[in-house]
Amino acid sequence: MPYTGGQTLPPKINRLSYQTFFRLGLLFGIVHVAALMIATLPLEWQQQKTGVIYLIGIGISAFVLARNISD
Numbered sequence: 001m002p003y004t005g006g007q008t009l010p011p012k013i014n015r016l017s018y019q020t021f022f023r024l025g026l027l028f029g030i031v032h033v034a035a036l037m038i039a040t041l042p043l044e045w046q047q048q049k050t051g052v053i054y055l056i057g058i059g060i061s062a063f064v065l066a067r068n069i070s071d
Contacts, residue, residue, distance in 0.1 A: 023065050026065060027062060027065045027066060030058055030061055030062050030065065031062060033058060034055060034058045034059070034062070037051055037054060037055055037058070038055070
């Protein structure tokens with residue numbers, strides 16, 4: 001324990017748990033799948049509807065994962 005005579009406290013080290021590491025890894029994978037989907041979308045609008053719906057789902061899941069990482 002530090003003394004009360006003005007000694008500075010050592011900095012607290014925040015360690016990531018395995019659950020947080022798994023969420024970061026999953027978020028990393030989801031963002032890469034989204035990039036692949038954007039790169040391979042066809043130019044015709046009729047064929048893009050499925051890809052856009054898929055990208056909306058990816059965006060929602062990435063938002064939820066990024067929001068819960070700090071928990």
